[in-house]
Amino acid sequence: MGTSTVTGGGPNPSPRKNGFPPEIIDIIGPALQLGGLAGMSGVIIGGFAGVVVSNTPMLFALASGVQWFTLGSTFWTARGCLLSSWDGGKITPREKVSVSAFSGGIAGTMGGFLRGRKNIVPGAIIFTAIGGIGQYVYNAMDARKTLAAENASVGQEKYSWMNSKWSPVKQLSDAEYGDMMREKLLRVNAEIALIDESIEALQSEKREMPGSTPRPNGTNDSR
Template structure:
């Protein structure tokens, strides 16, 4: 199923394109568009499914795409293209076997090479964007970019500092209240009765 389903999926997509191309070609050649479209769709389906199946078989035999280099992928696509060309040559006649295998081998190799080049370029651009410094990184910038962890630790430091300042203020308030209480005690008059005068 790992080979059959993807092959049929690609083949169906290629067959749909083949039906459209065949219909257009049949109309332009003034032939029966329906028959031309059906034959073209069948041929494209066969080429797409056989190419995908062959490439899956080769990549699986070589350890999977994740373990293959770019040159290995080009080789696998070349082999798959040659296999698809042989199948297409069988449909069109025995004399088309060798030319079909050669042409589709070159197409497979060229297509994979172009894809590898595009993938390398896209990866390089992504890496450049990742490593590109922002204007915030300039030494002349008054702002400094912070990560989430740096921002979190900075907030924690500020909260601790504020808590310490609040504790100091509370201590000062308590000391002031205690001092005021002592002053009030010293100002209060004695409650004893005054001495009586002699008659």
């Protein structure tokens, strides 16, 4: 039996899941999850509101769930497509705000269309603002979390009580501690040198005293 070989030197195509590229699955999957959560919230809230404002609360809750599912899934799908198509996946926080605002506008347009054409423009405006403001708040919280993580990685937070000007002690790094110990060692060596000079001066004075005779071992005898 012969063996078959695969010709062609090009890169292998990306594996597909259920006939769809993995990039599409990575966008559609989370979008459906978010849409499901939004739809469930819409059903619950619509159920309570339907009891008050509608004679058919079940239909009102179902319509609310469909609307919120459309909003959530459309927003996340549009946002995922825009982020995946960005240049090299590199995007600044400010650009993320623009992307989320634009995606919110698309979701608001779809949600407004379900409620009637007269709600398309108000829905687009409202959800554009919600998407942009929400992304801005998330960026600010993420930046604070990143800063806290960087401070913790140093070993001690930047505003530790030990670094306060009112603290009687101060935390030192390894380099600062090494410099302090070398400075103390130099001071000790300088003091030892002064002591040696003082001893040498006393011995010289003793040798120069009248009546002193040097001993065989090099010391003076003043008897």
